[in-house]
Amino acid sequence: MELLQLQYFLTVARLEHVTEAARSLHVTQSSLSKTIQRLEDDLGVPLFDRIGRKLRLNEFGNSFLRRAERALFELEQGKQEINDLSSPEHGTLKLAVTTASSLPNILREFRKKRPNLQFHVQMLNMQEMITLLHRGEVDFCLSSPSIYGDDINTQVVCIDPVLVAVPKGHPLAERDSISLLELRDEWFVGVKKGYGARDLVDSICESAGFTPKYVYEGDEPARLSSLVEAQIGIAFIPSTAKNSNEHIHYLKVEDHDLVREIALLSHKSRYISRAALEFRDVVVEYFGEMA
Known part of the structure; x- marks a missing residue:
């Protein structure tokens, strides 16, 4: 054989x-x-x-x-x-993410420690990420929600409130908070089903008594802010993904504990290089400072 x-x-x-x-x-x-x-x-x-x-x-x-x-x-x-023993300063760090809003800042900080290390990052939906994780084909996954399993190491690094983003000039832009049920007649922009944030929001809205109506569903979470600014619809945006755009206003959700977990995941049997361990430390430190 x-x-x-x-x-x-x-x-x-x-x-x-x-x-x-x-x-x-x-x-x-x-x-x-x-x-x-x-x-x-x-x-x-x-x-x-x-x-x-x-x-x-x-x-x-x-x-x-x-x-x-x-x-x-x-x-x-x-x-x-x-490879790690023979060339510790080089190599490739393989990552899969379902949440990428914080990734540029994390990679920038890690690059300062490991300037010669290469990255391979895949933005995936939950099922795609879980498949790679179970196969042990990535060093780490940055995931929301958390995933647990017999062969998975799960470290929750952030509890992230989900906010409602509306364009300036919207009737809700004068408020600081809102109940979910008040949003039942609004039109939303969001990511497709299968992404953790979308599935979480849909589930909690349904428990509040309505199903969100989407005018746009995509696979690029970073695009949602631009769509909100263009007044295409409002959006549920995690606090770690909000930006300082003066044309967007963010509201807290009053009556439901609308938060997502962000977790760092790895396969228990995958060899974790020294560089990968340093990456984990950078992730933990980054979210610790945000908290």
Whole structure:
């Protein structure tokens, strides 16, 4: 059994399509198919049910997948550890975030400590982030809400009140606070379902007796302030994401504990480099000073 066979197997198992898997691996379809066939011959059983170019893991494949993921995970951790020992000042810090408003400031502070370190940051919805986290493919996730699991380290770094942002000139702009039910007839701009902040707000509004009406739903939280300023709609904005724009007014929510947790997450079995540990310290210090 070869390492290449395991890598190809994992890619096909995740994509469930020969053409897409071959494209992802930058190999020909025939080469990929032959490699998977050799692995099945070595194991003595088929791993997939084949429907055209579509592949579905069968009982044997599902059982083998767990072992293959664990084996490749451990090899990747060994590689990370060797890289850290041999070149501690270089390398790449892999991050996944569902909340990015504070990230530029955090990375700027961390860059002062590790000027030669590279970053790879992905802005994801909750399910995408959880998938990478469980696979151990990122050093840290900055997530809202918090996620808990047997294989996850969870450190809550911030309790963040969610505010209501309205444009100057809006009837509510003369107030400092508002009850949720008073917002039932307003139009909102927000992120799509699947993002933690959106799901939290929708859930609490429904408990207050109404479902928010959205005139805009996107996947770029930073754009919401511009849409509010343009009077497209009002928005729920976490306090850590508000800006000093003089054309936007922020109100506190009176009658509900509308807050979100921001947590730093990591896989319990992933090797954490010295640089990653320093990054964690910067995150904790940053939110501590904000509090």
